[in-house]
Amino acid sequence: MWHRLGVCVVRRAVCLRSLYTMRVNTEDFQSLFTDGLKGLAEIFEKHQYELRMAGGAVRDLLSGTRPTDVDFATTATPAEMKHMFQNAGIRMINNKGESHGTITARLHDENFEVTTLRIDVLTDGRHAKVEYTTDWHKDAERRDLTINSMFLGLDGTLYDYFKGYEDLQNHKVRFVGSAEKRIQEDYLRILRYFRFYGRVALKPDDHEPETLAAIRKHGQGLASISGERIWVELRKMMVGNHAAHLLELIYDLELAQYIGLPPDGNVEEMKRVWQNAKDHSPKPMTILAALFRCTEEVEKMDLRLKVSREERNLALFLVKHRRELCRSKEDPESLKPFTDFIIDNRDMDTQRVCELLKYQGEEKLLSELLRWSIPRFPVGGHDLRKVGFTSGKEIGATLQTLRDVWKKSHYQMDKEELLSHLKP
Ligand SMILES: Nc1ccn([C@@H]2O[C@H](COP(=O)(O)OP(=O)(O)OP(=O)(O)O)[C@@H](O)[C@H]2O)c(=O)n1
Ligand SMILES: [Mg+2]
Known part of the structure; x- marks a missing residue:
């Protein structure tokens, strides 16, 4: 399958701290080289800083999909990047990312997020204090999953320090190094694990026992993660594969209570609903709604996850x-x-x-x-006034009667037919 995708053009295994390299040259990869990216590559090359695609984009390219957004990693520090971009007259935007090492440069109407290689020196399960480095291996080491820890040079060279490509080919989702450590650095990674499992794994329930043990052990950490971040992950998990299995696993691992789901959720109903709906692209909330036994549970979930008004209304509607x-x-x-x-x-x-x-x-x-499209009820208050009605109350009541007649006719009657009903 991987050969069909045209990924493996040249394979050269280089043993360098167990680094495995090869060349990627797919159409998707080539299509990323816009004028903006060419300009970006040129300026890094000119200043002799390394620039590589990182994380999710590399994973997507290797699994045969065109990434929707590409993050870049570099050996240049934010200060060095700023200096370089300023001198070249390249605009930088929203400097919010700078504190964690990200500079966004704008070239040919395209934004490029470039992040300095870093080591997380201090983490509290939500945020990290970072230190910059020029060591690619160290930056890969602080990432969550092996499949998310790869870099891709702009010449197509894949830098894979933790056998991420092999895992991707074997449909395996594994944490980089110790699952416990990676989870304790950011508890949201528990849900990221589930989300990527749904994307990568071929069958449900093919987890490494140590991974599940680490998740169970540290599940409570999810209580400290903001509802918004949880909902982003959960929603993505719900539209992936194996969603019912993963939700059931969330219950088996006793995580539900920490992420706004009812502790005694109706898992059996949820599995039934998933079977019913899975081939019809159900909204995430359609499946989740099956877990709720009453509308109070929907309200509680909303307090924790801050879902959109539309999602909340859908859940309430389904439960009712x-x-x-x-x-x-x-x-x-x-x-x-x-x-x-x-x-x-x-x-x-x-x-x-x-x-x-x-x-x-x-x-x-x-x-x-x-x-089906909603038919328009053909009679209005003004029609009744025209035939002699004056009291508002009477008009209201008559319109309702006519509406019922119209419904009985399967919405077929036109205005004339309906008005004729008024005559003795
Ligand atoms: N809690 C997290 C979030 C992100 N990352 C790293 O940062 C990269 C980019 O993160 P993000 O854009 O959130 O995820 P992607 O993997 O790119 O997935 P998506 O396609 O959903 O953007 C990830 O690939 C991973 O290497 C991580 O290690 N731990
Ligand atoms: Mg991303």
């Missing part, structure tokens, strides 16, 4: 309506209970009901609803 808003026993093929519900609740978007159908595993009704 998952049982009673369902296909009718008499006419199971009919979409009508669902479309009536949408018509009755004018602020209800069709999407939310689509998520409900995914939750319930109603494939056929789902594809029908996706093709």
Whole structure:
């Protein structure tokens, strides 16, 4: 499979502190060389600082996907970079990253984030105090997973200090060195592990026992991580492979309570819902909603994770309506209970009901609803005034009656037909 992707063009194994190098020259790699990147490469070369792609982008390129954003690493310090960019008249933006070694340069309308190689000298599970280095191996060593610890030179040379490429080929997710140590440096890495497992592993439940033991041992550390960061990871995990297995594992490892999920979540229901929905790109919240037994649990989760208003409303909607808003026993093929519900609740978007159908595993009704568009009720207050109604209260009540008639007609009746209902 890897050869098909055209990754291995030249292989040269160089034994240098167990460094394994080879050349990458895929179309995706070549396509990254925009005028901006060429300019960036030139200026680093001119000043004889090394510049390599780092982390996630290298992982993505080696697994045959074009990275959405590329982080760069360099031997130049932030001060050296600033000096170099200033002299070359290159604009730098948002200097917020500078304190942890990142400079963002803007070339040909493109931003390039370049981070100085570093060692984490002090970590508290959330933040790190860093020291700059020119040692690539040391920078790789402080990264979370072997598959995220590789660098790629702009000439295509892969620098792989911890067998990340081998792990990627074997679909293995492993921490760099000691899992316990890496986790204690940043507890969010527990969720990152799950997220990347969903991306890389072929089957569920193929974890290294030591990794799971380390996660179980340090799970409580997640309590100190901000809800926003947790939700970013959890949401990405939910759209990857093996999401139900990973959520169940979160329960088995007793992590749920630290990340805003109900400690006694309904895991069996969640697994059922995942089976129902997995082929229909369910929203993360559609699957999570199955864990909640009542709306109070949704509120608690929201307090911790600060999900978007839309996500919160979806969870509340599913928990409230998952049982009673369902296909009718008499006419199971009919979409009508669902479309009536949408018509009755004018602020209800069709999407939310689509998520409900995914939750319930109603494939056929789902594809029908996706093709359905909300019909417009053809009568307004002014129409009733025209035919002699004056009292607002009466107009309101009559409109409601006409709405019911219209619904019974499967939204087929036009204005004239509906108004004719008013006449004796
Ligand atoms: N808690 C973390 C977060 C990040 N990293 C390192 O920083 C790189 C960049 O981090 P980030 O952009 O957050 O993740 P990516 O791996 O690039 O994944 P994505 O594709 O989601 O951006 C990672 O590859 C990894 O080497 C880490 O070691 N520990
Ligand atoms: Mg990234």
